[in-house]
Amino acid sequence: MIGFYNYSVVLTYISLASSVFGMIMAIQGNFKVAIVCLAFSGLCDMFDGKVARAMKNRSEDAKAFGVQIDSLCDMVCFGIFPSLICYLLGVRGALGLAVIVLYCTASVIRLAYFNVMEMKGALVTEDNHKYYRGLPITSMAVVLPLVFLVQFFVSEAIFLVILYLALFIVGTLFIVDFKFWKPKNSTLAMLVAVVAVALVGMAFLKK
Structure with a gap:
């Protein structure tokens, strides 16, 4: 079979299956x-790179495959999937279609650009600190759960406005050229905790 099959891409495939x-x-x-x-x-994506880098005997082809498969899965998980959720929640009509198209297009551009920069090693500073250009696409795995939680406290009309704004703002930030320093483990742990609290709250709230 074509492709590379080893534990370095397992989390990426689990992330895709979940989405x-x-x-x-x-x-x-x-x-x-x-x-x-x-x-x-989003949690799987947080650690898939660490797992891949832990495998020291990967060939250059396997490394390149890992970069490509990660971005392809990210497009499904954090590009198409959130767009589908937002559409089903009410982001529709001409304006809704425009915002969803913007978000998906920005997602593709952001991932393709990241791949180019990653292959060139252009996202590491001279002191070996890694950064991103634009907002990472996986940010939607944090933003959308928090936005979804808001619906239990506001009217449906206000919730829809927030959904539109979330898609538009996050999508736009994917392609705005600014340095986003790679979060430290402590920051990632805090984000996981915030999302976990939102999910627990969401489970008990009804509307």
């Missing part, structure tokens, strides 16, 4: 499960 399952749940109207799947995909 595909989440899309099915969203289509069936089970948005809470869908949001949990999105957050779980």
